[in-house]
Amino acid sequence: MSRNFLIPVVITKSKNCFNASSPKVIGCVATDTTVEKVLAKYSRAVAFHLKHDKRATDKLSQARGHVSISRYIKEHGTKSFYTFIEVKLKG
Secondary structure: OEEEEEEEEEEEEOOOOEEEEOOOOOOOOEEEOOHHHHHHHHHHHHHHHHHHOHHHHHHHHHOOOOHHHHHHHHHHOOOOEEEEEEEEEEO
């Protein structure tokens, strides 16, 4: 049995790279030289994080709507790029 999660992602551009993080998966981040690379790397990091932290998976299962991403936009402005990734966990 697999479970799918739709994770909001915030992409920010720093001087030399792009950074990815999510208000739904605290402490999980990725950096790389392009948006495509950072999203791919972040997807793998989130899948690893969720596979090894049952509490994080339970929190995501209980989450409803996009309140966190809306709050993040209000707090940090619109200078970042906002998107979603789908993470599939087996087992």
